Amino acid sequence: MLSHRLDRGVLVLTVQEDPGIGGRAELAAGITAFVRAYQPAPVLVVIGDPAATPATASAVLRAHRQCEELGVPMSVATPSTPVRRLLEANAASGGARLVVHPHVDMAISAAYEAAA
Template identity: 45%
Template sequence: MLSHALESGVLVLTVEDDSGPRDEDLAALISDLIHVHAPTPAVVVLDRTVTGAVIEAVAEAHHRCRHLRTLMSVATPSAPARRALQGRATADGGGLVVHARADTAIATACATAA
């Protein structure tokens, strides 16, 4: 399930569990919301238990939105998920910021946008 809200001028997208849309649908939902709110910075918040399908969906959404030059960050307490996301972002040319905490990701995105 994907929810979204604006917090301090930052689009916060929360993936609450893996029972929602398939990974390609999740990638499309994330990228569509980022496109609609561009140039607002976006933070994707993931649970501690992140599946490979969710990681792939977030990486695909980042790839789809690179041309917008909008700051996109991910926050997850899962160290393996952070490493996987960083690896995918590096392979795609970088540009994805990965944080351990959502509050830090939102504050950083807010400060960067100002």
């Protein structure tokens, strides 16, 4: 369901499939576990088309709150306009802003530059 790699010091987590409503907590916990293991590296969560669902967005938003608590910057890349809108509309406005990109390469560059 979740794969990872490091790219220029950015932890890139790719959600490969829809977790469904019942898998949201597991996905959020998986993201958080990787974040803890690689902190303080900035995190980019990539949501591909098969995983571009409201359930995935919900899990990513939960993980974003955990990243805020850990002080780890997190961003998201997805080609899905509806999921980008959902993430932007529901991201907590009190803490660190969740940056949502349409392209992975631009998102990695932005996360790398922000951390430098």
